[in-house]
Amino acid sequence: MAHNINKNRQTGEYSFFSVKKKAWHGLGSIVDHHPTSEEAIRYAGLDYEVIKSPLFTQGRTISIGDSGELIEATDIMVPNYYATVRADNNTPLGVVGSAYEIVQNREAFTFFDAIVGGGDGILYETAGALGNGERIFITAKLPDYIRVGKGDDVTEKYLFLTTSHDGSGSITAAFTPVRIVCQNTLNAALHNMSNVVRIKHTAGANQRLKDAHKIMGMANMMSQNLEGIFNKWAKVRINDHEVKKLIQMALAPNKETLDYIKKGADDKLSTVFKNTVDDAFAYAMMSETQQLETTKGTIYGAYNAVTGYFQNVRKYTDQEAKLKSIVLGGTAQLKSQKAFELCSAYALDGSVIFNLN
Structure with a gap:
């Protein structure tokens, strides 16, 4: 499901x-x-409501009588641990400690x-x-x-x-x-x-x-x-080549990839990474929301290209995975914040970000 x-x-x-x-x-x-x-x-x-319920495990008592082996099950309380349980239907939800x-x-x-x-x-x-x-x-x-x-x-x-x-x-x-x-x-x-x-x-x-x-x-x-x-970014111009470079830097998965990007060694980049960048760049260039006065050819548009890629283009296994990635500190959030930092720096001085060939 x-x-x-x-x-x-x-x-x-x-x-x-x-x-x-x-x-x-x-x-x-x-x-x-x-x-x-x-x-x-x-x-x-x-x-x-959710309640904390004592947690038990099952032990065994073995005795041997005239009729042979007899095994009796006994309940043993697990100290300092509890089950969390839905009070409306008695469904166990998890196991927690006493301080929870x-x-x-x-x-x-x-x-x-x-x-x-x-x-x-x-x-x-x-x-x-x-x-x-x-x-x-x-x-x-x-x-x-x-x-x-x-x-x-x-x-x-x-x-x-x-x-x-x-x-x-x-x-x-x-x-x-x-x-x-x-x-x-x-x-x-x-x-x-x-x-x-x-x-x-x-x-x-x-x-x-x-x-x-x-x-x-x-x-x-x-x-x-x-x-x-x-509003400031919407007035700062950036060309298409620079947009792609910024997207590459924002999405770089590690320092090695980032070094290749800075050196212009695109032939060293993995096919998977190139495809990801191409998808984000295509969104930057062709999405209707990227053709507005505030986004077309601007730093604000470059930033939205990264956030828009994760929100509207990238595929996720399910909605929960998307939620974790975008809102709860996952890959999308980290890369979007990297894009924010790059755009902030570019708005001050584009040459500080990268040396273009």
């Missing part, structure tokens, strides 16, 4: 909702309005409500559960936009949150600007400030989750800075 969306065994419904747009793989609920957090939890099928603290789905939505002053202005757009319900995710649209150029090129501002109930990862909240015209997630790190907050599932995690409203201040600062930067 490539989509990996949870299907409730009792109701037969998929744990996912989306506002107005077609739901993920056509599954789940489509609603015609932006719901409150209470409604979103219900629409997404996330209205279940469950953050209930309802508390994850409370995080969003708290950071924007009780929900004022926040718009829940999607939410859902993956697997057996061991991982949930939420996206919420923030008020206002990032506008580039005369206002036709608009980027919406989102907060994304994901958490797991199986001990596999931390609570993650991220600021994710999305350019409307092509649905590019514009990953960027400004002045050593990450766009991600991670909170461990340990004692006090709920309190730390409540305190994580700092991501809202970070999001506001990033969006203001990004609007200024993107």
Whole structure:
């Protein structure tokens, strides 16, 4: 099941909702309005509790009597470890340690409500559960936009949150600007400030989750800075040869490849890497969203070529893999941030980036 969306065994419904747009793989609920957090939890099928249950293993007692060997099974409690279990259907989700603290789905939505002053202005757009319900995710649209150029090129501002109930990862909240015209997630790190907050599932995690409203201040600062930067980039010209070079450098998988690029030794580059670069460059040159006044022949367009490649061209095994790559610190996010750094440097002085032949 490539989509990996949870299907409730009792109701037969998929744990996912989306506002107005077609739901993920056509599954789940489509609603015609932006719901409150209470409604979103219900629409997404996330209205279940998770509990920590003692973990047992099976031991054996062997005795030999007149009738022969007798084997008796005995339950042995595993100390300091617990199973996380869905309370609504008793499905085991994972194994965790004694210090692990469950953050209930309802508390994850409370995080969003708290950071924007009780929900004022926040718009829940999607939410859902993956697997057996061991991982949930939420996206919420923030008020206002990032506008580039005369206002036709608009980027919406989102907060994304994901958490797991199986001990596999931390609570993650991220600021994710999305350019409307092509649905590019514009990953960027400004002045050593990450766009991600991670909170461990340990004692006090709920309190730390409540305190994580700092991501809202970070999001506001990033969006203001990004609007200024993107508008500046939209006025900085770059030729096609330079765009391809920048794409090569952003996508380089290792230092050896980067050295070949800087030396102009394209014959040393692998066929797989060349094909990847060609796909991204083709997107840069031919996509309709790259023909706008803000993107055609500009640094802003070069940056969008990299983010657009990962969002709209690259193939992924499933939607979860795409999510991890683009939002949760995977390859797409790392390469997009590399492109951001290169474009920033080029905007200051293009000759600093590379020596063209």
